[in-house]
Each structure stands twice: as structure tokens, then as C-alpha cells.
Amino acid sequence: MEFDFSAILLGLTVLFGVVWGLDRLFLYQKRKARLEAAGEEYSDPMPVDWSRSLFPVVLVVLLLRSFVxxxxxxxxxxxxxxxxxxxxxxxxxxxxxxxxxxxxxxxxxxxxxxxxxxxxxxxxxxxxxxxxxxxxxxxxxxxxxxxxxxxxxxxxxxxxxxxxxxxxxxxxxxxxxxxxxxxxxxxxxxxxxxxxxxxxxxxxxxxxxxxxxxxxxxxxxxxxxxxxxxxxxxxxxxxxxxxxxxxxxxxxxxxxxxxxxxxxxxxxxxxxxxxxxxxxxxxxxxxxxxxxxxxxxx
The missing domain is CATH 2.10.109.10 (Umud Fragment, subunit A)
Structure with a gap:
């Protein structure tokens, strides 16, 4: 089976970046306000939390492999x-x-x-x-x-x-x-x-x-x-x-x-x-x- 690791890294970088970015633009503020009003401690949904944590890691690896x-x-x-x-x-x-x-x-x-x-x-x-x-x-x-x-x-x-x-x-x-x-x-x-x-x-x-x-x-x-x-x-x-x-x-x-x-x-x-x-x-x-x-x- 042939696979392109650079393409996989690029795809993951785009996926994590889009999930994290769209959440911060359209969902984060409403979700935070709703939880605060209910007196609950704020936390990101698991997909968003994973995307936020992994995006910079995958991005750095992609840049190093692609340009260094x-x-x-x-x-x-x-x-x-x-x-x-x-x-x-x-x-x-x-x-x-x-x-x-x-x-x-x-x-x-x-x-x-x-x-x-x-x-x-x-x-x-x-x-x-x-x-x-x-x-x-x-x-x-x-x-x-x-x-x-x-x-x-x-x-x-x-x-x-x-x-x-x-x-x-x-x-x-x-x-x-x-x-x-x-x-x-x-x-x-x-x-x-x-x-x-x-x-x-x-x-x-x-x-x-x-x-x-x-x-x-x-x-x-x-x-x-x-x-x-x-x-x-x-x-x-x-x-x-x-x-x-x-x-x-x-x-x-x-x-x-x-x-x-x-x-x-x-x-x-x-x-x-x-x-x-x-x-x-x-x-x-x-x-x-x-x-x-x-x-x-x-």
C-alpha cells in the first residue's frame, strides 16, 4: 500500500485548523455564555479540544518536513x-x-x-x-x-x-x-x-x-x-x-x-x-x- 505522509500531514493540519478555527469563530462564545449562565465550568468538546492541541504540533512537523x-x-x-x-x-x-x-x-x-x-x-x-x-x-x-x-x-x-x-x-x-x-x-x-x-x-x-x-x-x-x-x-x-x-x-x-x-x-x-x-x-x-x-x- 502506497501512501504520501506529507499529504496526510497536510490533510490533518487543514482538518484540525478548520475545526478549531470554525469553532472559535461561530460556536465558542455562545457555548461559553451558555455554560456560564448554567454555572458550569467551561470545557471544549472533545473534537475541538483535540484539534486545538494537535494543530500546532502537526503544523510544526509539516513545516519542518516540507521546508527544512x-x-x-x-x-x-x-x-x-x-x-x-x-x-x-x-x-x-x-x-x-x-x-x-x-x-x-x-x-x-x-x-x-x-x-x-x-x-x-x-x-x-x-x-x-x-x-x-x-x-x-x-x-x-x-x-x-x-x-x-x-x-x-x-x-x-x-x-x-x-x-x-x-x-x-x-x-x-x-x-x-x-x-x-x-x-x-x-x-x-x-x-x-x-x-x-x-x-x-x-x-x-x-x-x-x-x-x-x-x-x-x-x-x-x-x-x-x-x-x-x-x-x-x-x-x-x-x-x-x-x-x-x-x-x-x-x-x-x-x-x-x-x-x-x-x-x-x-x-x-x-x-x-x-x-x-x-x-x-x-x-x-x-x-x-x-x-x-x-x-x-x-
Whole structure:
């Protein structure tokens, strides 16, 4: 079941505010006078009392999540080794502009993503052929091009800006004709009791330092695992269109990203990931990983 927590917070804020406001405008004075005349102690009806108490709390949470920082949990290994399954991260919501809660319309422009940024965004959907046109679909197989796109937040690294020429072959990346350099650090080291680590260990994953513009970050390579799509391909051109970004996971052979579903529209941006505030590896497979707490995301 998909649900939008920001939409729920917005709805509750409006509900509590309307109940409390309408009561104070039209019912409060009459109710107070009636109780005083009867010699009874005044108290708000339960719905009004709850609305009055919860409205400021929900409003503050909504404002903090919408305009300051929002927590997310990493559910998959597509950003390993930078972000691990079970990492809890904070996302800067004003890095690229202030947006309307739930609707995501930009209210104030404060900047644009830079190459190498780790961004959270609303998944735009898979590119599927519908007659002579490409459409966005929630069906990865494209058997149903008009399947609704699930309301999911994804996290990837920006590799291509609007107007860039991007080529990707395996883990090799070219930006505007220049090969992005990377140096091997060594074999991936993980806990074989965790399924996500076991796959990487069995496939002989190696860890590299990639130099993507001004950002030096780690990536994982395991060509024995799968053969990812290249860019350009029949649905994703090498030229990044205006108002769009190409994004990829740092786990280059195990990431469902722009190589499959094309560019990420600017309007889908949620914010920039900047900090790991908690890391939970699971019962019996590490528990809390204190070494990752407080790690700044590059």
C-alpha cells in the first residue's frame, strides 16, 4: 500500500485548523455564555479540544518536513557502498527550492542539483512505448503502458545535468566526451549473513573511488552479476533534455536507474541527502552500526 505522509500531514493540519478555527469563530462564545449562565465550568468538546492541541504540533512537523529536513530510510542496495540498506538519512528540503507540501510545486527557487549530488525524488515511472510515443508507466515490463506510477521516493546520484552528453557502458561513464576516472580500492567487504552483502561477495564486487566533477565518492562494480543498459539506448538518448537529470546508483551493476527509465524531471525532486543519522543492520546481522551514525553523504 502506497501512501504520501506529507499529504496526510497536510490533510490533518487543514482538518484540525478548520475545526478549531470554525469553532472559535461561530460556536465558542455562545457555548461559553451558555455554560456560564448554567454555572458550569467551561470545557471544549472533545473534537475541538483535540484539534486545538494537535494543530500546532502537526503544523510544526509539516513545516519542518516540507521546508527544512525530512528523514528517509534506505530500502535497497542500489546506493552501496555509499548508502547501506537500513541507513536512516536526512534530506535537505530547501537545497533546490521551497516546494508546496504534497503537491511539490516550487514556491521559491534556491538552486539546482549539481553533478555528484545524492538526491531523493519522486519516481517518475518507467519509459514504455505506447504506439508511436513514449509514456511513463508503473509497469516495468511495459505490458500495461498506462499502469499508474507508484508514489515512491527513490534515491540516486546525479550524473547528468540538462544539456550534458552522457555515455554509460557497464560501470564506465563519459560526461561531455570526457571519461570519468575511477581508482580501485579493493574487494568489497561485507557480512555474508546479510543477503545484500552475500550477493556482492558472491559476485566478487570491488569498491572504487570515482571522481565525478568536484565530488569524489565510492562506487561498487560487479560485472559478473548482470549487464546493465547502456546510454544511449533506444529509449534514453545521450543528450539530457532541459528540466531533467540523469541519475544512477553507486552500486553500478545493481541499480534500477536512468539507464532503464530515462531522466528524472526537476519537478520530481524532493531534496538533497546530506547525513546518516542512524544505521540498522538487522537483528543478528549487526544491529545498530554506530560507525555510520553522523556520516556526511558525499
Amino acid at each position: 529536513a525530512e528523514p528517509f530510510r534506505i530500502p535497497s542496495g542500489s546506493m552501496m557502498p555509499t548508502l547501506d540498506v537500513g541507513d536512516f538519512i536526512l534530506v535537505n528540503k530547501f537545497a533546490y527550492g521551497l516546494r508546496m507540501p504534497a503537491f511539490n510545486n516550487k514556491l521559491v527557487d534556491l538552486g539546482e542539483p549539481q553533478r555528484g549530488d545524492v538526491v531523493v525524488f519522486r519516481f517518475p515511472g518507467y519509459l514504455c512505448q505506447d504506439g508511436d510515443t513514449l509514456v511513463r508507466s508503473g509497469d516495468m515490463s511495459c505490458n500495461d503502458p498506462h499502469a499508474p506510477v507508484p508514489a515512491q521516493n527513490w534515491i540516486k546520484r546525479v550524473i547528468g545535468l540538462p544539456g550534458d552528453s552522457i555515455e554509460v557502458h557497464g560501470a564506465e561513464l563519459w560526461v561531455n566526451g570526457q571519461r570519468v576516472n575511477a581508482e580501485e580500492i579493493g574487494p568489497y567487504v561485507g557480512n555474508p549473513q546479510r543477503s545484500v552483502d552475500q550477493i556482492m561477495l558472491n559476485m566478487g564486487a570491488t569498491v572504487w573511488t570515482e571522481h565525478l566533477g568536484k565530488v569524489n565518492h565510492m562506487i561498487a562494480r560487479m560485472p559478473a552479476y548482470t549487464t546493465p543498459n547502456s546510454i544511449p539506448n533506444d529509449r534514453v538518448p545521450s543528450k539530457v533534455p532541459p528540466g531533467c537529470y540523469l541519475v544512477m546508483g553507486d552500486n553500478r551493476y545493481d541499480s534500477l536507474d536512468s539507464r532503464w527509465w530515462g531522466c528524472m524531471p526537476e519537478q520530481n525532486l524532493a531534496g538533497k541527502a546530506f547525513l546518516i543519522w542512524m544505521s540498522w543492520k538487522g537483528w543478528g546481522t549487526g544491529g545498530v552500526d554506530f560507525s555510520r551514525i553522523g556520516t556526511v553523504i558525499h
